[in-house]
Amino acid sequence: MRQAFTRRQVLGALAALPALFPSYRAAAAETLGFGELYKSFGVLGLEFSDKVKRLSGKDVTVKGFMAPPLKAEANFFVLTEIPMSLCPFCSSDADWPDNILVVYLARKQTFVQYNAPIEARGVLEYGSWTDPETGFVSQLRLREAAFNTV
Template identity: 90%
Template sequence: MTEETRRFFNRRRVLGALAALPLLSLSRPALAEETLGFEELYKSFGVLGLEFSDKVKRLNGQDVTVKGFMAPPLKAEANFFVLTEIPMSLCPFCSSDADWPDNIVVVYLARKQTFVQFNAPIEAQGVLEYGSWIDPETGFVSQLRLREAAFNTV
């Protein structure tokens, strides 16, 4: 092989590797710049119940990352799950918003992902929304959710 041929293949390999770099980001979503901890979700229990924190209000509509645990899904093909502060072996989310626990977030996935064990720590990233909302497909009520979300085990 001539010196020119070696340079050509080296340059080709380098260019191919550079072209593949953007594809690597598809395997794991980038984490949002803002993180939100369960202790930051609410600021008080007022006369009307839970009051969202100023941070939740400020981050509404923005990409956030929340660390927690996946509660067992109600069905295998669900496009959502409940993110909990601590591992839970049962779904905490099957009641009205009056009984809404202060340590869960509903996560609506942008695409189907394989669910993980309830005691495996994960990071969920998505667009934060707050306020009472009823899912028209399931009838479930949520107070706090991530939309267009994805998750990774940590």
């Protein structure tokens, strides 16, 4: 004969799972704001903040707006501090604005309107890098990222 479990028994078992499998707990991503990306305009230009350096290689979330993508089937987009109706990609390090970062998606997602607030989460990278496929230059990136509207 089959035994029926009560709702309380099922909920109790589910609540115990994180204690039984601590390595499967989802780590909370640290939040990074656009005002925290740089600490100064030095002799050589923008200088990354201590927080960016500390969070490099770690999972972070950043709230902002999606700049219009270059094409409908892209696996990346630019996250901006304020809504932009034009793509802000640059051709050199000297052109890099202090209020954007590139988001490379872990998997394809449907893009949203440029004025819809979103939250992107991914692994933070900093330093000059040129995308070998597009030739675009970036100073800040989120890798293996995803986003959702807020």
